[in-house]
Amino acid sequence: MPVQYRLCAIDLDDTLLDPDHKLSLRSTRAISATIETGVIVVLASGRMYASTLPTARQLNLKTPLICYNGAMVRHPVTGETWLEESVPADLAGQVMDFCRGDGLQLNFYWHDLLYTAAITPWLDLYRGRTSAPINVCPDFYTALGGIAPTKLIIVDDPTVIDCLLPAMREKFGSHLYVTKSNAEYLEFLPPNANKGTALACVAARYGVVANECIAFGDSWNDLPMLEWAGLGIAVGNAKSEVLRAADRIVPSSADDGVAIALEELFSLTDQDPE
Numbered sequence: 001m002p003v004q005y006r007l008c009a010i011d012l013d014d015t016l017l018d019p020d021h022k023l024s025l026r027s028t029r030a031i032s033a034t035i036e037t038g039v040i041v042v043l044a045s046g047r048m049y050a051s052t053l054p055t056a057r058q059l060n061l062k063t064p065l066i067c068y069n070g071a072m073v074r075h076p077v078t079g080e081t082w083l084e085e086s087v088p089a090d091l092a093g094q095v096m097d098f099c100r101g102d103g104l105q106l107n108f109y110w111h112d113l114l115y116t117a118a119i120t121p122w123l124d125l126y127r128g129r130t131s132a133p134i135n136v137c138p139d140f141y142t143a144l145g146g147i148a149p150t151k152l153i154i155v156d157d158p159t160v161i162d163c164l165l166p167a168m169r170e171k172f173g174s175h176l177y178v179t180k181s182n183a184e185y186l187e188f189l190p191p192n193a194n195k196g197t198a199l200a201c202v203a204a205r206y207g208v209v210a211n212e213c214i215a216f217g218d219s220w221n222d223l224p225m226l227e228w229a230g231l232g233i234a235v236g237n238a239k240s241e242v243l244r245a246a247d248r249i250v251p252s253s254a255d256d257g258v259a260i261a262l263e264e265l266f267s268l269t270d271q272d273p274e
Contacts, residue, residue, distance in 0.1 A: 005265065007208045008034065009044040009066065009199050009225060011217040012055060013129065013182070015235050016043075016258050021129055023058055030259035031059055033268045040206055042066060044195050046181040046221055048150075049074050049112045051132045064205075068109065068150050069181060069221050070198030071189050083201045085190035086148040091176055093145055095152050095188050100141050107153040108144055115144060122155040125184065151189045158183035181221040196224030214265070216258050218242060233261055 010016045010031075017023055035041055041059075044066035045052045052065050056076055064075040064082055073083040087095075092108075099106040105122035108115040114132050116123055117140035127134060137143055154164065164186050168178045177189040195217075203213055211230030215222070218238040223245055226232030234246035235257040243249055250257035262268060 012045040030262040071193035154186040194224040196228035
């Protein structure tokens with residue numbers, strides 16, 4: 001007997017959102033129709049809560065948001081935080097010292113605010129993609145020293161990020177979860193924080209088991225979620241590792257791959273008003 005899927009988790013950037021980080025009408029209609037069948041739809045993003053919330057509101061979702069690559073799960077209606085993890089302050093300090101010494105762009109997330117030492121071209125790249133609110137802190141390295149953030153991100157050229165990734169994983173070992181969410185982003189998260197763990201938390205609260213879950217993603221940080229869910233789906237523009245790990249591959253984010261998959265899985269008809 002076919003599995004009846006009850007919960008669907010969807011990544012935002014380059015998965016649900018198109019290359020311009022916009023939500024299409026077809027995706028909006030497909031998600032609305034999916035919810036009408038009784039399926040629980042949640043967003044699962046690397047973004048901070050504040051920059052995930054606008055898309056949730058655009059979709060009129062009343063479900064918790066998986067943010068910060070799984071370090072936070074917060075309900076937009078009740079305001080209740082279901083899950084929240086932090087990077088230990090001493091380890092955050094080591095990342096800060098490294099970035100200060102090498103002059104790297106570092107995003108520091110604390111209390112759902114993004115702090116930075118200065119406005120840089122790499123910060124502008126990040127802000128252009130996510131519309132994240134920025135707090136420039138001139139005494140960044142002293143004012144935020146000793147604080148345990150939700151996560152940190154180094155933003156830089158992909159070649160620099162690829163060089164840093166193995167070195168940072170070796171340095172921090174099992175003490176932090178170090179991953180890429182984009183070619184230009186190297187993320188430092190609490191050791192137990194990832195989208196798979198967060199999706200398991202949400203599913204448990206709703207009484208849903210793994211094989212009743214669908215997860216959509218495109219990037220390295222989506223792998224734990226796609227591997228945990230009963231059906232892991234990659235959009236066609238996903239990274240090669242994600243394409244190999246997925247149970248199913250659908251068209252790209254530019255071609256409404258998520259909407260097409262939902263229409264097929266839940267026997268929906270795209271009702272184009274035009």
